[in-house]
Amino acid sequence: MRTSAPLLRVRDLSLTHAGATRPSPSSVSFDVHPGEVVLVLGPSGSGKSTLTLALNGLLPQSVPAVVQGTVEVGGRSTITTPVAELSTTVAMVFQDPDAQLVTGTVFDEVAFALENLLFPVAEVVERAEQALRRVSLWDRRSWNPDRLSGGGRQRLAIACALAVGSPLIVLDEPTANLDPQGIDDVYDALSDLVAAGDHAIVLVEHNLDAAMRFATRALVLDQQGRLAFDGPVAEVLRGHTEELVAMGVWLPAATLAGRMLRARGILPEDVPLPLTPEELAAAMAEADDNKADTGAHLQGRSTPAGRNAEESSDIRASALHLYQPSGAEHSIVRARGLTVKRGRQEILHGIDLDIPAGSLTAIIGANGAGKTTLIQSLAGVIAPPKRQVTIDGLDPGTASPRDLAARIGFVFQNPEHQFIAHTVFDELAHGLTLLHTPEHEIRERVGEMLARFGLEAKADVHPFLLSGGEKRRLSVGTALITHPRVLALDEPTFGQDRARAAELLHLLTELQAEGTTIIIVTHDLQLVADQTTHTVILAEGLVHAAGLTAELFATEGLFESAGLRLPMLHRALTPRIRRTLAEGMR
Numbered sequence: 376m377r378t379s380a381p382l383l384r385v386r387d388l389s390l391t392h393a394g395a396t397r398p399s400p401s402s403v404s405f406d407v408h409p410g411e412v413v414l415v416l417g418p419s420g421s422g423k424s425t426l427t428l429a430l431n432g433l434l435p436q437s438v439p440a441v442v443q444g445t446v447e448v449g450g451r452s453t454i455t456t457p458v459a460e461l462s463t464t465v466a467m468v469f470q471d472p473d474a475q476l477v478t479g480t481v482f483d484e485v486a487f488a489l490e491n492l493l494f495p496v497a498e499v500v501e502r503a504e505q506a507l508r509r510v511s512l513w514d515r516r517s518w519n520p521d522r523l524s525g526g527g528r529q530r531l532a533i534a535c536a537l538a539v540g541s542p543l544i545v546l547d548e549p550t551a552n553l554d555p556q557g558i559d560d561v562y563d564a565l566s567d568l569v570a571a572g573d574h575a576i577v578l579v580e581h582n583l584d585a586a587m588r589f590a591t592r593a594l595v596l597d598q599q600g601r602l603a604f605d606g607p608v609a610e611v612l613r614g615h616t617e618e619l620v621a622m623g624v625w626l627p628a629a630t631l632a633g634r635m636l637r638a639r640g641i642l643p644e645d646v647p648l649p650l651t652p653e654e655l656a657a658a659m660a661e662a663d664d665n666k667a668d669t670g671a672h673l674q675g676r677s678t679p680a681g682r683n684a685e686e687s688s689d690i691r692a693s694a695l696h697l698y699q700p701s702g703a704e705h706s707i708v709r710a711r712g713l714t715v716k717r718g719r720q721e722i723l724h725g726i727d728l729d730i731p732a733g734s735l736t737a738i739i740g741a742n743g744a745g746k747t748t749l750i751q752s753l754a755g756v757i758a759p760p761k762r763q764v765t766i767d768g769l770d771p772g773t774a775s776p777r778d779l780a781a782r783i784g785f786v787f788q789n790p791e792h793q794f795i796a797h798t799v800f801d802e803l804a805h806g807l808t809l810l811h812t813p814e815h816e817i818r819e820r821v822g823e824m825l826a827r828f829g830l831e832a833k834a835d836v837h838p839f840l841l842s843g844g845e846k847r848r849l850s851v852g853t854a855l856i857t858h859p860r861v862l863a864l865d866e867p868t869f870g871q872d873r874a875r876a877a878e879l880l881h882l883l884t885e886l887q888a889e890g891t892t893i894i895i896v897t898h899d900l901q902l903v904a905d906q907t908t909h910t911v912i913l914a915e916g917l918v919h920a921a922g923l924t925a926e927l928f929a930t931e932g933l934f935e936s937a938g939l940r941l942p943m944l945h946r947a948l949t950p951r952i953r954r955t956l957a958e959g960m961r
Contacts, residue, residue, distance in 0.1 A: 380450075381406035382464075382543045382575050383430065387444035390425050390434065392840055396832075398443070399600035400426050409542065412569055412576045412589050414608060417596030418623040418872040419844025423579045424470060426596075427547045430577065431465045432458040448543060463492065466536035470547040470579075470843050471789055472528040475535070481507065481523070482516040484531055485538045492539070506538035509564040511557075522720065525552040525788055525866075526742035526898075533561055537568065544568070547579045548843070551869045552788070554741045554898055555940045558585045565589065581871075583627040587650050597622060613648050623874025628901055628942070629655040707732035707861060707892050708753055713763045715745075715752050722748045724916045730861075730909075735883060735893040737903040737924070740913035741938035746896045747788060747865055749913065753894065754785045754863040767860055777809055784854030788865040788896075790846040794838040799830055799849055802838050806857045824852040827882075829875075844871050851879060855886075862886065863894045868902065880906055901942040904928055912937045 385405050389398035399422035407413050415423050428434035432453040435442050446453040449464040469475050478484045485503040494502070507513040510530040512523075520528055529552050536544050544565070550558045566589045568574045580586045593611035595604040603622070604611045612619070612630060619626060620634075629649040636642040636659075643662055649655035708730035715723040722745045730736050730753070738746050752759040755771025764771055766782045774782075784806075787793045796802040803821045812820075825831045828848040833841060838849055847869060854862055867883070868876040883893050884906065897903060903910055903924060911921040914937040920927060927933055934941055 379409055381408050382449060383407035383577070384447040385430075385444070386446075388426075388429065388446060389443040390422065390429055391441040392425070393439040394836060394840060397599075398422075398441075400596055400602075401600040402444070403596070403600070403602045404444075405594060405602065405605055407543070407575050407577060409575050410569060410572045410591075412565075412578060412591045414583075414586055414590040414593045415577060415579045415596070416593055416619070416624050417600075417603075418598050419848075419875050420842045421596040421598055422600040422842075423596060424547050424843050427467065427545050427577065427579060429453060430543070430545050431467045432456060432461045433467070459491075462488065462539065462541065464541055465543040465545060466539050466541035468529075468532050468536050468544070468546040468549050470551070471791070472525070472532040472552075473789065475532055476520045476528060479519055480516065481512055481518050481520055481531055484520055485534050488535060488539050502538045502540070506534040509537060509560070509567075510534045511560050522717070524743045525747060526554060526557050529553060530557055530561065533564070537564060542574050543577070544574065545577045548581065548869070549578070550580065550582050550585055552742075552866065552898065554938070556938070557742050558582070562586075562589060581625045581873075583625055584629070584651075587627055595619065595622075595624065609650060612650060616648060620873075623872045625873040625876075627651065633658065705732045706730060707767050708894070709765050710753065710759075711763055713749075713752060713759060715748055715757070715759065717748070722916055723752065726916075726918055728753075728911065728918060728921065730892060730894060732892055733887065733890055734909045735887045735907045736895070736909040736911060737907040738894065738896045738911045738913065739898070739900065739903060739939065740919070744913040744938075745916040746913055750863050750865055750894060750896050751785075754783050754861075755779045756785050756787075780806055780809055780857055780859070782859055783861040783863060784857060784859040786850045786854045786862075786864040786867060788869065790850035791839060793850055793853065794846075797837055798835050799825070799838055799841070800834040802849060803852055803856055806853060810857060820856055824856050828852050844875055847871055848875065848879070859891070861892045861894065865896045867895055867897070868899060900934070900939065900945075904942060904945070912939070914938060 383406065385403060388403045389401050391398040399420065415426065417423050425434065428438055429446050430448065430453060434440050435454065436458055442454055448461060451461065453461060476484055478487050482503055485506050486499050489499040489502055504513060507516055510533055512527065512530055512534060515523070520531055523531060529549065533549055549561060553561065562585060565576060569576060569589065578586065578590065590608045593604065593606065593608040594602065595611065597603040604615050612626060616626065616630065616634060627650050629652050633642055633649045633655055637644065641662065642658060646658045646661065649658050706729035710726050710728040713723055713726040714721065726749065738750055740746050751757045753764055755766070755774060759772050761772040762770060769778060769782050771779055794802055796805055800821055803824050804817050807817045807820060825834055830845065830849060833845060838846065841849060851864065851867065867879060871879060887893050907924045909922065910924045910927050912919040912927065919937045920933055
């Protein structure tokens with residue numbers, strides 16, 4: 376029995392955005408006590424981000440909405456208590472860090488809230504330094520936040536929340552733009568905070584592999600925004616796996632792998648589904664001990680590329696390619712000596728690169744490696760120097776927006792950065808209008824795109840009023856609708872539930888099969904391993920390695936030398952189990 380009063384009390388809460396036809400979330404009730412880390416799960420559009428906005432009063436005080444029910448933090452109503460007063464009790468980290476960064480230096484950003492709360496100067500300095508050190512940004516304290524990468528800005532936003540010391544911290548997708556080291560830094564800091572016992576965390580997160588290390592409880596919203604499950608995280612994820620899969624909710628990679636292995640008779644039914652790679656490895660070791668033919672069953676499986684173990688060893692010994700451009704005639708995107716500066720800082724240093732036509736190529740690297748700058752330069756979003764990039768023979772450094780739109784579609788890391796129209800329909804129609812497409816064809820193609828991405832009911836809604844997942848789907852639709860030969864996407868699965876992410880990846884592979892060249896920037900190395908044909912690894916503004924994805928993943932130490940780590944399953948499982956899983960995913 377709990378003896379402490381809840382930090383957060385939610386009762387019969389229904390939230391309806393202006394212009395929406397139904398509440399989301401709907402009739403939700405729960406408490407959060409000190410020491411808890413509550414993981415909020417649900418499909419895109421279920422109301423997860425909307426719920427977080429109600430926990431600190433931004434909704435309805437800053438974001439118009441109809442509110443039914445009550446939310447109390449520290450005994451105070453978030454509906455009537457001014458947001459500034461609530462900030463001492465509840466801190467918020469948004470899905471988009473740019474929505475909350477306002478000052479000119481990293482240090483000033485962390486100090487800003489402390490100064491407004493009238494902390495003594497010495498305490499402001501001490502708290503700011505501690506928070507910045509926790510997220511590995513102290514050495515960049517004099518930088519303008521604009522100089523940080525997307526992941527760096529996300530860590531800065533988290534540092535701001537840590538510095539205030541509010542007993543309740545609410546985070547909406549805090550690790551979506553972070554590399555593995557950044558994720559570790561953030562969760563180490565949050566774990567230390569919760570361990571003291573007087574803080575609680577409410578966390579909306581799709582990266583459950585990282586969240587499993589410290590989440591204590593799972594709260595699941597269904598598609599209608601109702602509370603479907605609420606309980607200890609292991610109990611919810613193991614006890615309702617099939618329902619969560621059907622809802623399109625993300626699950627830990629180890630749980631999905633264990634589910635697949637169980638379906639194939641490799642993991643015994645009486646072994647609990649694993650939640651971590653370590654649990655999966657232990658379960659497979661136990662299965663090996665108890666089932667004599669399991670090892671032979673696994674050993675006979677082929678690699679994803681049809682290679683045997685000996686061939687994989689040969690690749691491991693020879694596949695490290697310090698990148699040399701091929702100059703092949705089939706390259707549709709080329710860079711030669713690409714050098715890009717942001718202000719006085721040089722981000723990319725003389726890059727030579729070929730993207731093969733018809734490939735699905737991932738650009739990966741640690742935070743700050745230059746991934747977003749590279750993909751934006753290749754796509755002409757930021758004009759590269761003349762004669763350093765070509766897209767299907769076109770120089771984006773000199774091309775008109777109309778000619779560029781006919782060659783390449785681009786999806787920003789933050790969807791809102793590309794929205795310009797007042798309705799979803801008009802947003803999708805804009806690219807076609809630029810190309811002088813006939814009106815009847817515009818209506819037909821926009822209608823097809825609305826249906827493809829489940830946005831038919833949102834056609835007349837302002838893009839900024841969509842959920843995070845819906846905004847991402849709309850941004851992809853605007854890039855696809857002109858049927859470009861090349862499609863470039865910066866973090867395409869960010870903000871998507873598992874079902875929508877799977878649909879998007881299926882769409883990308885379909886487009887690739889039809890001849891479209893796909894280029895993505897992502898931090899999700901499991902996605903890279905499972906889905907892409909080619910990979911470019913960046914490190915400190917240079918191409919560290921590039922080539923066939925299967926060969927790069929088979930090269931010992933390659934990812935680590937670029938400041939990356941292989942996916943958790945790759946690190947925890949034996950090669951033979953990985954081969955079995957890879958075959959099952961094909």
